[in-house]
């Protein structure tokens with residue numbers, strides 16, 4: 001058995017764990033990271049990067065088809081094999097040499113294997129070859145173990161060998177027919193990608209699509225998916241599932257219909273990877289999300305933060321997005337290093353060691369076609385939170401920039417104004433290429449920029465950013 005002592009131990013080398021370790025190491029504390037699978041985690045190999053790569057080629061081809069001159073130059077179909085090769089390149093064929101090299105360059109030690117707590121500040125790692133290493137932290141440990149796909153308890157589902165997002169993003173042979181259970185982000189993005197490959201997609205959702213967004217977003221995406229040939233089965237669940245000997249999956253819907261498919265993707269949310277971490281040793285329940293304070297310390301059984309235990313990213317269940325997890329990771333790593341040096345940290349909102357944006361200013365993009373890009377509160381959420389709001393809508397097809405972007409641009413924007421403070425609580429854009437203008441909205445929301453000042457942020461002509469001017473005009477120009 002090996003043993004080693006470090007200032008900081010990070011469990012999980014996904015994108016978020018890498019950020020925790022990087023900030024801790026940059027803060028001058030000796031840092032080790034433990035990884036059971038691949039350095040880079042879900043985002044690099046089975047989530048953001050491969051899924052966006054699978055989407056990109058089809059999106060570009062469709063975009064070219066919407067611009068006269070380019071449209072006439074399209075003489076073939078999407079080369080699906082080439083798309084999959086590009087995805088293989090993007091994931092480095094599921095090898096992590098690049099990630100391992102980066103850890104070395106950042107002066108972070110790596111121990112490969114499965115980590116479990118065996119005592120406070122003590123983590124025991126069982127390596128792939130059975131080697132056991134006991135790591136002790138002089139200061140703190142961060143749990144950054146991420147999440148995995150939920151498989152609901154539906155009759156016949158497990159026996160039918162359903163896909164999770166891992167199977168969809170690492171697909172080697174595109175099926176002719178794909179059924180998808182779940183109308184959230186994964187369901188919508190994978191439906192878009194596979195419909196672009198020529199697969200017939202049946203999408204089953206018990207509500208509308210993208211139900212956490214403004215209602216018009218899900219409606220516009222639903223219409224676009226149907227245009228791509230996707231069959232939508234909304235407001236219905238699944239009764240039972242069976243994969244027969246011929247390999248076909250039969251899915252009985254709650255509304256009485258039956259769907260047949262070659263594969264069934266289950267995309268109904270995530271559960272935390274905390275069931276085999278030895279959390280009971282610390283008096284914490286296993287298999288649950290880890291609640292944290294705003295400097296990412298885990299809340300203990302007595303309701304107060306444990307001073308040496310941190311969590312960030314999916315496992316902390318504040319926001320299940322890479323960029324927001326990395327933000328939490330930077331804060332956790334900085335706080336771990338600073339506290340290791342005996343510093344007392346400010347808990348003021350928006351200060352260096354506090355993840356305030358998690359509460360009110362989360363940017364997110366669904367890479368559907370059209371894209372959905374939003375930040376902050378929807379109208380419904382703002383009203384629920386008790387704000388006095390005004391909702392301002394604008395049809396983006398009226399923009400000069402939109403008519404340059406596509407012959408028949410379809411897009412919609414909404415901003416939610418806090419009438420008492422004259423600042424923005426939330427913004428949603430739906431349309432082609434809106435992902436790239438989202439950060440302007442994030443800055444306006446995080447910066448709490450007064451509407452009267454936003455008039456002086458002049459968007460360039462003719463770009464999609466002119467949506468800002470149109471939204472302000474729709475709201476009304478200040479008279480003083």
Ligand SMILES: Cc1cc2nc3c(=O)[nH]c(=O)nc-3n(C[C@H](O)[C@H](O)[C@H](O)COP(=O)(O)OP(=O)(O)OC[C@H]3O[C@@H](n4cnc5c(N)ncnc54)[C@H](O)[C@@H]3O)c2cc1C
Pocket residue numbers: 011012013014015016017034035036037038039040041042043046047048049051052113114115116144145146147165169186273276277312313314315319320321322323324325
């Ligand atoms: C299909 C899909 C597409 C997505 N696309 C996007 C997107 O475009 N943009 C976006 O912002 N978000 C996206 N997300 C969400 C994003 O993938 C996650 O929010 C992000 O990966 C979370 O990172 P993490 O580091 O917290 O967890 P993970 O990336 O899951 O990393 C956790 C790591 O911990 C390791 N680990 C777990 N337990 C142990 C243990 N006991 N010992 C040692 N190691 C352990 C795991 O092997 C893993 O490498 C997507 C998610 C899915 C499913």
Ligand SMILES: NC(=O)c1ccc[n+]([C@@H]2O[C@H](COP(=O)([O-])OP(=O)(O)OC[C@H]3O[C@@H](n4cnc5c(N)ncnc54)[C@H](O)[C@@H]3O)[C@@H](O)[C@H]2O)c1
Pocket residue numbers: 152181182183184185186187189205206207210211237238267268269270319320321364365366367
């Ligand atoms: N572009 C991106 O940023 C991106 C892309 C993919 C995933 N993600 C992240 O990954 C997470 C997981 O995505 P997801 O799509 O699995 O979850 P989700 O929470 O976005 O959507 C899950 C959907 O499944 C439905 N559902 C839940 N239980 C069900 C059941 N038993 N039967 C039928 N439907 C059910 C929900 O109503 C919801 O519509 C998301 O929270 C998101 O943050 C982000």
